[in-house]
Amino acid sequence: xxxKKVLQVFLIPSVVLISFASAYxxxxxxxxxxxxxxxxxxxxxxxxxxxxxxxxxDISEIIDLIPQVKKIAELEAEQFTNIGSPSxxxxxxxxxxxxxxxxxxxxxxSGFVLTHGxxxxxxxxxxxxxxxxxxxPVVIVGAQRPSTSISADGPMNFYNAVQVAASPEARDxxxxxxxxxxxxxxxxxxxxxxxxxxxxxxxxxxxxxxxDPDGVHFLRAPVRRxxxxxxxxxxxxxxxxxxxxxxxxxxxxxxxxxxxxxxxAEGIVLAGHGAGGASPAQGEAFKTATxxxxxxxxxxxxxxxxxxxxxxxxxxxxxxxxxxxxxxARILLMLAIAxxxxxxxxxxxxxxxx
Amino acid sequence: MLNLFSNLRRLVLxxxxxxxSMTMSAxxxxxxxxxxxxxxxxxxxxxxxxxxxxxxxxPVVELLKEVPEVSxxxxxxxxxxxxxxxxxxxxxxxxxxxxxxxxLCKEKPEIDGYVVTHGxxxxxxxxxxxxxxxxxxxPVVIVGAMRPWTAxxxxxxxxxYNAIRVxxxxxxRGKGALIVLNDEINSARDGTKTDxxxxxxxxxxxxxxxxxxxxxxxxxxxxxxxxxTFQTEFDITDVVSLxxxxxxxxxxxxxxxxxxxxxxxxxxxxxxxxxSPDISxxxxxxxxxxxxxxxxxRKGQGRVLNSESRLKEGTISSxxxxxxxARILLQLALTxxxxxxxxxxxxxxx
Numbered sequence: 001x002x003x004k005k006v007l008q009v010f011l012i013p014s015v016v017l018i019s020f021a022s023a024y025x026x027x028x029x030x031x032x033x034x035x036x037x038x039x040x041x042x043x044x045x046x047x048x049x050x051x052x053x054x055x056x057x058d059i060s061e062i063i064d065l066i067p068q069v070k071k072i073a074e075l076e077a078e079q080f081t082n083i084g085s086p087s088x089x090x091x092x093x094x095x096x097x098x099x100x101x102x103x104x105x106x107x108x109x110s111g112f113v114l115t116h117g118x119x120x121x122x123x124x125x126x127x128x129x130x131x132x133x134x135x136x137p138v139v140i141v142g143a144q145r146p147s148t149s150i151s152a153d154g155p156m157n158f159y160n161a162v163q164v165a166a167s168p169e170a171r172d173x174x175x176x177x178x179x180x181x182x183x184x185x186x187x188x189x190x191x192x193x194x195x196x197x198x199x200x201x202x203x204x205x206x207x208x209x210x211x212d213p214d215g216v217h218f219l220r221a222p223v224r225r226x227x228x229x230x231x232x233x234x235x236x237x238x239x240x241x242x243x244x245x246x247x248x249x250x251x252x253x254x255x256x257x258x259x260x261x262x263x264x265a266e267g268i269v270l271a272g273h274g275a276g277g278a279s280p281a282q283g284e285a286f287k288t289a290t291x292x293x294x295x296x297x298x299x300x301x302x303x304x305x306x307x308x309x310x311x312x313x314x315x316x317x318x319x320x321x322x323x324x325x326x327x328x329a330r331i332l333l334m335l336a337i338a339x340x341x342x343x344x345x346x347x348x349x350x351x352x353x354x
Numbered sequence: 355m356l357n358l359f360s361n362l363r364r365l366v367l368x369x370x371x372x373x374x375s376m377t378m379s380a381x382x383x384x385x386x387x388x389x390x391x392x393x394x395x396x397x398x399x400x401x402x403x404x405x406x407x408x409x410x411x412x413p414v415v416e417l418l419k420e421v422p423e424v425s426x427x428x429x430x431x432x433x434x435x436x437x438x439x440x441x442x443x444x445x446x447x448x449x450x451x452x453x454x455x456x457x458l459c460k461e462k463p464e465i466d467g468y469v470v471t472h473g474x475x476x477x478x479x480x481x482x483x484x485x486x487x488x489x490x491x492x493p494v495v496i497v498g499a500m501r502p503w504t505a506x507x508x509x510x511x512x513x514x515y516n517a518i519r520v521x522x523x524x525x526x527r528g529k530g531a532l533i534v535l536n537d538e539i540n541s542a543r544d545g546t547k548t549d550x551x552x553x554x555x556x557x558x559x560x561x562x563x564x565x566x567x568x569x570x571x572x573x574x575x576x577x578x579x580x581x582x583t584f585q586t587e588f589d590i591t592d593v594v595s596l597x598x599x600x601x602x603x604x605x606x607x608x609x610x611x612x613x614x615x616x617x618x619x620x621x622x623x624x625x626x627x628x629x630s631p632d633i634s635x636x637x638x639x640x641x642x643x644x645x646x647x648x649x650x651x652r653k654g655q656g657r658v659l660n661s662e663s664r665l666k667e668g669t670i671s672s673x674x675x676x677x678x679x680a681r682i683l684l685q686l687a688l689t690x691x692x693x694x695x696x697x698x699x700x701x702x703x704x
Contacts, residue, residue, distance in 0.1 A: 182560070188575070204538075205575050206562020214659050219544070219561055219674075220576045308570045323575070 028110035028166040031103055032077035033096065034059030035124075037085050037117025039143035039154040049195070052146040056082050059115065065147060066155040073110070073166045085117025085142075088124055090240040090334065096124070097131040097234045104134035111137035111165030115158070118142040118191055118199060121177065125186035126328045129175035130335055130354060131234045132227045137170035139178050140186070144197050153180065153197045160211040167216040173208060174226035183209040185222045187354075190303075190325055203304035204323075225353050237338045241266035245326045246282070247301060248272045254285025261289040266342075267333045269297045270318065271326040276300055276307035283316045290317025295342060297333055297351070299326040309348075319344065322351050383466040383522040385424075386458060387432040388451065389414025390480075392440050392473025394510040396502035404551065407502035409439035414471050417503060421511050424518045431465075440473025440498075443480055445596035445685070451480070452487040452590055459490040467493035467521030471514070474498040474547055474555065477533065481542035482679045484583075485531035486686055486704060491584045493526035496542065497534050500553045509536065509553045516567035523572040529564060530582035539565045541578045543704075546654075546676055559655040581703050588686045596685040597622045601677045602637075604628030604652065610636035617645060623684045627677035628652040641668050646692060648684055648701070650677040660698060668694045673701050 034040060036056060043052035059079045063069060080099070081092060100112055116124055125140045132138055141161035143154030161178040164170045175186035180198045188202035201207075209218035225231075244265045246256050250273075260268055268289065270278055276298030278286060286296050298307050299321035309320040321329040329351070336342065336350050389395065391410025395417065398407035414432050424430055435451050436443075455468050472480055481496040488494050497517035499510030517534045520526050531542035536554045544558035557563070565574035581587075600621045602612045608630030616624055617636075623646040626637060637647045649658050650672035660671035672680040680701070687700045 202562060204563050206558060207560050208576075210560075210657070212657050212659060217657070218579050220564075221579055223574050223577050306566065306568055306573065308568060 027072070027074045029108050030073040030075055030111050030113055030162050030165045031109055032059060032063070032075050032113045032115070032162075033080040033099065034062070034078065034082060034115045035080055035085075035088070035092075035096075035117075036082040037115060037121070037142050038146055039115050039117075039141065039158065040082060041146040041148075043146045043148045046148055046150045049145050049149050052148070054148070057147060058082075062115065062147060062154070062158055066159050069159050069162050072159075073162050075162070076109075080114075083117075085120040085124075088117075088120050090127075093124060093127040093131075094234045094237065094240075097128055100128065100132050100138060101134065101234075104132070104136050109136065111167075111170065112139065113158070113161045113165045114138070114140045116140050116142050118144060118179075120327075122186070122190050122200075122325075123327055123331055125175050125177050125189065126331050127335075129186035129226050130230050130232050130332065132175060133230070133233070135172040135228050137165045137167065137173070138175045138227075139165045139170070140175065141178050143179070144195060144199055156181075163211055164216050169209075169216055169218050172221075173218065174222050176208065178211065181211045182207050183211065183216075183218070187222060187224060187226065187328070188323075192303075230354070232335045232339055237335075239338070240334050241337045243267040243269065243330045243334045243337075245269045245271055245330055248278050248282060250279070252279040252282050254279075254281040254283075257282060257285035257289055261292060261294045265294060266337055267295040267297065267330075269299055269321065269326045269329045269333065271301040272298050272307070273301060275305070276310075276313060276318065276320060278316060278318070283312070286316040286318060295319070295333065295337065295347065297321045297329045297347075299324060299329045301326070319347050319351065324351070382425075383428045384464050385428045385430050385467050385469060385518050385521050386462075386465050387414055387418060387430060387469045387471065387518070388454065389417070389432065389434045389437060389471045390440075390443065390447065390451070390473070391437040392471060392475075392477070392498050393502055394471050394473075394497065394499035394514065395437060396499075396504070398502045398504050401504055401506040404501050404505055407504070409473055409502075410437040412503055413437060417471065417510070417514060420503075421515050421518075424515060428518055428522050430518060438473075440476040440480075443473070443476055448480060448483045449590060449593060449596065452484055455484070455488055455494065456490070456591070459488070459492060465492070467495065467526065469514075469517045469521050470494070470496045472496050472498050474500060474535075476678070478542070478546050478556075478676075479678050479682055481531050481533050481545065482682050483686075485542035486582065486586050486683065487588050487590050488531065488583045489586065489589065491528040493521045493523070493529070494531045494583070495521045495526070495534050496531060499535070500551060500555055512537075520567050520572050525565075525572060525574050528577075528584070529574070530578050532564070534567060537567050538563050539567060539572075539574070543578060543580055543582065543675075543679070546679075548654075586704075588689070590686075590689070593689050597688045599623035599625065599681045599685050599688070601625045601627055601650075601681055602629075602633060604630050604633055606630065608633045613637055613640055616640075617643065621645065623648070623681075623688055625650050625672070625677045625680045625684065637669075638667075644692075646670065646684060646688065646694070646697060648672050648680050648697075650675060650680045652677070665694060665698055670694055670698050670701055675701070 042054040147154040177184040177189040193199040298318040396407040397411035533540040533545040549555040610632040613636035
């Protein structure tokens with residue numbers, strides 16, 4: 001590792017040179033699974049940067065936009081599905097996880113790259129972070145501009161994602177989100193801007209590393225359980241429970257909670273004000289729902305910081321969601337319930353470990 | 355991650371307090387606090403005064419008396435290394451401090467962790483020095499305050515309490531030297547002061563916190579990957595003094611005067627916090643005289659890349675180290691070698 005870094009310094013800024021060097025040694029094989037999103041989208045003109053509905057590129061066409069990527073890795077690409085990220089579902093997550101788990105057993109495969117729409121990218125990333133049973137890099141990449149756009153970010157993001165997936169340093173770091181030359185952990189990485197290319201950040205907890213012109217550099221490793229350290233096995237899961245997210249705000253009524261409980265939600269995540277706060281009416285509604293068996297997790301709408309169990313949460317039947325964003329707590333709860341772990345004590349342990 | 359302590363915690367569900375009193379009465383940790391001064395030891399004439407105070411007024415033993423709650427979980431001992439504002443910390447103090455902690459690590463294995471009180475102005479430099487020279491995986495926590503000890507709503511008492519908690523936490527071992535202020539745990543390598551007065555002044559720019567000292571517990575989400583503490587190659591036991599390394603600042607039309615002045619005054623290393631054409635020329639000349647030049651940057655985050663040709667000429671790049679941290683690393687590197695490729699390896703690894 002050390003000597004490789006020194007080698008990289010010598011070869012700067014010639015990523016291309018490094019590529020040739022590794023070509024002699026045999027290129028690492030990266031499996032690319034396309035799922036769609038803005039990175040695979042087409043706009044009518046090169047100025048179309050929103051409301052692009054001119055169809056989608058096949059994953060092979062994305063590779064053709066940056067053919068130099070073939071000099072850094074041998075790609076095995078497949079269009080797994082081709083949808084916008086709002087259409088992503090737990091069933092697709094499960095089949096993605098199963099595909100990665102089975103492919104990761106192949107000794108010739110070094111890593112994985114998934115293209116994805118950015119809006120729910122972090123949810124797919126966290127699902128895979130919890131269910132992929134390999135220490136090989138799994139990198140999720142998207143774009144903020146369609147790949148037909150002027151100054152499209154997609155091709156470089158894709159190139160960088162392949163660099164990360166092919167990098168030995170990326171092993172054992174959980175699922176990674178790679179955009180804008182930055183590497184975020186799937187657990188904390190979140191979209192923080194509607195249009196800007198630096199949309200993905202991990203708030204307080206920062207990046208794990210960067211992809212600079214001289215290569216991939218990691219400064220941090222995540223310490224919570226993930227991927228091959230996870231207890232969740234999707235092959236044991238036949239269906240996913242319905243889990244919803246409810247926002248809190250001043251004077252929020254409790255009826256949404258009551259309605260979701262009656263509509264079959266097995267779990268409800270509160271996007272609470274402050275450290276997991278609910279309005280009094282919501283608190284009463286949670287009390288009823290949880291006494292009827294609905295599981296409720298308290299998270300925060302603030303975007304960073306932990307939620308710690310309080311006496312009021314105990315009174316309402318809420319379990320503290322640590323620092324998970326509400327939509328990520330939803331994924332963890334979904335997997336816990338689907339794995340038959342719905343006991344309060346089990347859930348407290350799970351939210352403490354993942 | 356799956357250690358016994360956290361498993362135990364899970365079993366005693368929800369009852370953190372119960373657990374605390376259980377483990378604490380069973381075994382309190384031994385924490386040694388070394389005072390160096392700073393705002394946290396500062397005294398102002400009146401509690402509303404957040405400036406115009408005297409740094410390094412109270413000895414550390416007095417600060418500890420005002421946070422008696424630490425005795426719930428720790429047996430605390432202390433000593434005063436020096437009592438000054440952080441601007442007065444120098445190589446002599448750094449060596450004394452690091453040697454003292456290393457000696458205690460060897461001679462007093464019963465000490466579980468160390469806390470250093472420090473002024474915030476150069477706290478990150480001392481922290482990085484300890485990150486590079488303490489040959490132990492025991493927690494070393496550097497703490498300061500943005501408001502003097504005498505201030506109303508002073509941050510010092512809670513920061514000191516939290517620093518002792520972090521030093522006591524088994525999860526803090528092996529994470530390198532840590533900076534703790536404002537409930538936040540920064541790595542000594544990346545943590546930097548980003549504001550002149552606010553209590554949330556320390557952060558690690560794009561790399562973020564390693565974890566938090568929250569009201570319920572100390573919690574980590576990240577560990578640092580660059581070499582530090584017990585993985586370091588820098589043994590300063592026999593280092594008598596640190597080499598003179600200085601920083602020049604680059605700006606439009608930056609003159610070469612500062613470089614020439616440093617060369618004349620005997621600097622053996624110069625860190626360039628960005629450059630100008632004139633500064634570049636002066637640095638090249640300095641390099642030819644045997645002075646080690648490291649290219650850093652004034653922007654506050656991001657890496658500086660090197661090239662083969664530049665390295666051949668002897669120029670080293672600082673990776674993403676801030677100029678003041680690159681200075682510390684170069685001082686330590688120069689105690690071992692002046693070979694550019696070797697120094698570049700050191701900058702790549704630490």
